[in-house]
Amino acid sequence: MSAKSVSSTIRPFQLRGHARPLTHVRFNNDGDLLMTTCKEGTSLLWSSYTGELLGSYEGHGGVVWSFDFTSDSRKIITASGDMTSRLWDTETGKELHMISAPSTVSDASFSVGNKMFFIVTVNNMNQHSSIVIYDATSFELINRIELPRDLRFTCALWADCNTRIIASLSDHTIVSYNVRTGETTGQATTAHKDTITDMQMSHDGTYFITSSRDMTAKIFDIHELSQIRVYTTDSPLNSASIDNIKGHIFLGGGQDASQVTTTHARSGKFETRIYHEALAEELGRVRGHFGPINTLHVSPQGTHFATGGEDGFVRLHEFDQNYHDFKIEFDENFEPSADVN
Amino acid sequence: MSADTLALSELQLHSINLDEKFQNVVVIYNTPVVTQEKYDRLMQIITLKVLSNIDYIKGTLEMPKTYVDGSTEEFTTKGFCFVAFDNADKAADAVKKLDGTAFSATITFSAILMSDVPKYANLPDEFVPPEIYPLIPNEEKRSWLLDSRHRDQYAVHFDEINSIRVCWAGEEPEQCAFRNNWVDSEFKWSSKGTYLGTGHSQGVALWCGSNWTRFRYAHPKIYGFEFSPNDNYLVTYSFESIIIWECSTGEALRTFTPSATGSTNVLRFSHDDRYVARATSAGLQIYEIANNEITLLNKKIYTVDRLADFAWSPTDNMLAYWVPESGNSPACVSLLNVPRLTVARTKSLFNVSHCVLVWHPDGDFLAVRIDRSGKVALKIAANIEVFFIRERQIPVESLEIPDNVVNFAWEPKGSRFVLVRGVATYTIDIYNVDAKARTSIQKLKSLERKSHRSISWSPRGQFVVFGSLRIMPTESAPGTFEIWNTHDLELVHNSSHDQASHLLWDPSGRYFASVVSIRDGSNSENGFRIYDFKGKILHSEKHSMVHRFAWRPRPASLLNEEQRAGVMKNMRKFAQEFRRQDEARGSRAKTELLTRRYNSLVEWNRFREAAIARSEEDHDRRVALLGFDPSQVQEAPVTVQMEFIIEERTTVLPKN
Numbered sequence: 003m004s005a006k007s008v009s010s011t012i013r014p015f016q017l018r019g020h021a022r023p024l025t026h027v028r029f030n031n032d033g034d035l036l037m038t039t040c041k042e043g044t045s046l047l048w049s050s051y052t053g054e055l056l057g058s059y060e061g062h063g064g065v066v067w068s069f070d071f072t073s074d075s076r077k078i079i080t081a082s083g084d085m086t087s088r089l090w091d092t093e094t095g096k097e098l099h100m101i102s103a104p105s106t107v108s109d110a111s112f113s114v115g116n117k118m119f120f121i122v123t124v125n126n127m128n129q130h131s132s133i134v135i136y137d138a139t140s141f142e143l144i145n146r147i148e149l150p151r152d153l154r155f156t157c158a159l160w161a162d163c164n165t166r167i168i169a170s171l172s173d174h175t176i177v178s179y180n181v182r183t184g185e186t187t188g189q190a191t192t193a194h195k196d197t198i199t200d201m202q203m204s205h206d207g208t209y210f211i212t213s214s215r216d217m218t219a220k221i222f223d224i225h226e227l228s229q230i231r232v233y234t235t236d237s238p239l240n241s242a243s244i245d246n247i248k249g250h251i252f253l254g255g256g257q258d259a260s261q262v263t264t265t266h267a268r269s270g271k272f273e274t275r276i277y278h279e280a281l282a283e284e285l286g287r288v289r290g291h292f293g294p295i296n297t298l299h300v301s302p303q304g305t306h307f308a309t310g311g312e313d314g315f316v317r318l319h320e321f322d323q324n325y326h327d328f329k330i331e332f333d334e335n336f337e338p339s340a341d342v343n
Numbered sequence: 344m345s346a347d348t349l350a351l352s353e354l355q356l357h358s359i360n361l362d363e364k365f366q367n368v369v370v371i372y373n374t375p376v377v378t379q380e381k382y383d384r385l386m387q388i389i390t391l392k393v394l395s396n397i398d399y400i401k402g403t404l405e406m407p408k409t410y411v412d413g414s415t416e417e418f419t420t421k422g423f424c425f426v427a428f429d430n431a432d433k434a435a436d437a438v439k440k441l442d443g444t445a446f447s448a449t450i451t452f453s454a455i456l457m458s459d460v461p462k463y464a465n466l467p468d469e470f471v472p473p474e475i476y477p478l479i480p481n482e483e484k485r486s487w488l489l490d491s492r493h494r495d496q497y498a499v500h501f502d503e504i505n506s507i508r509v510c511w512a513g514e515e516p517e518q519c520a521f522r523n524n525w526v527d528s529e530f531k532w533s534s535k536g537t538y539l540g541t542g543h544s545q546g547v548a549l550w551c552g553s554n555w556t557r558f559r560y561a562h563p564k565i566y567g568f569e570f571s572p573n574d575n576y577l578v579t580y581s582f583e584s585i586i587i588w589e590c591s592t593g594e595a596l597r598t599f600t601p602s603a604t605g606s607t608n609v610l611r612f613s614h615d616d617r618y619v620a621r622a623t624s625a626g627l628q629i630y631e632i633a634n635n636e637i638t639l640l641n642k643k644i645y646t647v648d649r650l651a652d653f654a655w656s657p658t659d660n661m662l663a664y665w666v667p668e669s670g671n672s673p674a675c676v677s678l679l680n681v682p683r684l685t686v687a688r689t690k691s692l693f694n695v696s697h698c699v700l701v702w703h704p705d706g707d708f709l710a711v712r713i714d715r716s717g718k719v720a721l722k723i724a725a726n727i728e729v730f731f732i733r734e735r736q737i738p739v740e741s742l743e744i745p746d747n748v749v750n751f752a753w754e755p756k757g758s759r760f761v762l763v764r765g766v767a768t769y770t771i772d773i774y775n776v777d778a779k780a781r782t783s784i785q786k787l788k789s790l791e792r793k794s795h796r797s798i799s800w801s802p803r804g805q806f807v808v809f810g811s812l813r814i815m816p817t818e819s820a821p822g823t824f825e826i827w828n829t830h831d832l833e834l835v836h837n838s839s840h841d842q843a844s845h846l847l848w849d850p851s852g853r854y855f856a857s858v859v860s861i862r863d864g865s866n867s868e869n870g871f872r873i874y875d876f877k878g879k880i881l882h883s884e885k886h887s888m889v890h891r892f893a894w895r896p897r898p899a900s901l902l903n904e905e906q907r908a909g910v911m912k913n914m915r916k917f918a919q920e921f922r923r924q925d926e927a928r929g930s931r932a933k934t935e936l937l938t939r940r941y942n943s944l945v946e947w948n949r950f951r952e953a954a955i956a957r958s959e960e961d962h963d964r965r966v967a968l969l970g971f972d973p974s975q976v977q978e979a980p981v982t983v984q985m986e987f988i989i990e991e992r993t994t995v996l997p998k999n
Contacts, residue, residue, distance in 0.1 A: 073969070106828070113968075114965065114968050114969065115968035117968070160960075163961050163965055163968060164968060208951075208954035223954065229952055231947070249415070252479050280943060280947035282943070283940075331937075
């Protein structure tokens, strides 16, 4: 079967701007901008089409863990280990506002329509891990969802027209909360067997994908948090993204950073794996990183994908004709005959 | 340390192990119970009459007494006595003589070694019937041969938890059996493949039939086990005893005591399982196996002075043995017919440092590889003596090799052999033997400057694989190998499997495997690969550790020459049929895949339709949140301005 050829000719830009492991890479809504952050604290903005460095956002005094664009790409919110979350003007790079938190901010995200945003704090410095929801114009606190001391939020998403927030917890479960009341509205207790490292929403907001150190990625429905698909791999996963146009899943990961020096790049499994979304069959792999892939994202238009590695490199890939033409062997008119079971 | 514990540890220090001490003391039972009046007379009679021709230590005859209460004079004897000997051997001899001696018309003595007392004392009081082994019909025992696709099996012992997996070989191996903790030490297939034997600390378990029925053979602390050539008998070795078992009933037929030197302990069966022999310092012990009894042939050892080694013919009841040089008498190799014990041929040899006896798998030839101890120092040379077994009077042809021979192997089902010679880099010679030809041993080809020294012949002959494999655990191996067709004398393929230690052909000669295993000291990537006979990789597996890989052997084909010729003649027809079956299987696999994909997709679409329908209901809410209707927005064309500097050029304009 020609499945492996899906990735054979994809050629990347290697973006060299960071000196430390990457933490987050995301395209904006239009797919023309790529932002990357790393453990050094620098946030860089690139052109998706040319790989050109457009600018940087200076100000954080520690690692930038995550960020989000507004849907019109005019503003960016960043989450940092310096216990602040900052709002930036995308075009000028000016800092618009700063929110101080009692502990490390690990995630930040705008709601649909950009009227609200939340920040996620972790449970260090004797603090509880929490999701704090703010009004995006007045910066007034709307609600605060707090966990017991021994638990931590690892990832969070806006869901169901901003009425809910779906979050993964450090006990490998997934919980959904009502934004206004903070009540638990749903729970997937056996979601994964190890730390959930990433959650990304589908373009229409009806399902999301999770990646985990337990070597699987899973698709869940946002309403019942029921498991729809499982993608099983042979390496711990750090990130998972959906190409909604082709119906493909992109997975990245690799062995723990502490063990990386003992393994060969080939056997460390530092490849991006491409799976068929509906069939959960592996279609191909893209090599290139020398360390685990920490984060990856497919542009909303399905034209590019970017990976950020522990090795400090960002690889920006433009899908070629071969990828767009790829079709898994499947007869449209195929009808299963009765005698095959 | 308190006084109590000190006393205890002292006691332990002086505790007596009956097994080790008192091996030179014999206990005689059934002596008459007498009082003090007759005691001296009894002692006298026993000394004179019973012990007169026994070599015991004088004055050690001791008869325990029971004293009458409060008296030091009146007693009765207890009815047994002790006698001491110089050593354990003398005591053992005395037991044979004394046991069953008639003392009077009514009294018969019995005697045992003092060290055996605990053995008899600990006998259970109740009779426990031995486990009766289920009878497994031969068809069931050989069920794996009835595979509809005529595939061969292999077994791998891998990982920390001692898993064994048995698989059907082929383009895509199919698992037949799998179990964790299936074995403690090592596994082995029986010689004809009937049983899978697994070694455990308590003994050996054999597994057989399609359900892998288990048979157990309890022999604690074994260090190894072997099967007879026809799968009838199992031999288990421990440092205390060697036991021959009948596989089907689980009956221990005979127990042997191992001698001090290891090599002479090995029991070797004749090709038909009728005789079993071992080498001792006095000569050959050849035992006949008949009616579940193993008896020494002619009730005596076949005396051979200085016997070094022997080997049974793989097809006849004949064995070859060799004797090293001693003083003026030369070394010699002899062929012995069993059970008549007549020597069929003897050949004397000079300047021999070592001999290796290599039988042809069909028993047609015997090659004796002789390493010369040249009188001139540092001159290494070897000889190959070929015995033509099927010819009248068994002629012997000799081949001089002025080099160091490192390996030698006969071609199965053919008349070729291969020898590897040299030091560090090797030369591989391919020879043919033909008794009728003028030069009965003819060199066909020499392959020079090779690093390969291992030889693996295909079991069907013709093809041979030369490999540079890890032989010593400490060395590192490139794992390169070459496949040669010895009929056309051409190289078929060369390849490598880094650190490989074994190249193993399956019994049909269709496939071979290269194995990297932890048992041979390889810490790098353990695993195995299966190739077809042309060297194409069909399957490859990696594990954290591989202990052992083994193909399941097959019994000899039941087809006679005519039937085989018939098959060869109709080969095209058979091939067509097999090809058709392969294609059918291929299309069935494809249909299965398409069905699986179809069902998967149907399920996914059902989920998507429901999700989209639900999201439609939220359409108005979403429009309110966004401030526009995302479904109405036209994708604006993206305009990107790009500027590429293609070239920079400086041109100096001419002055006007």
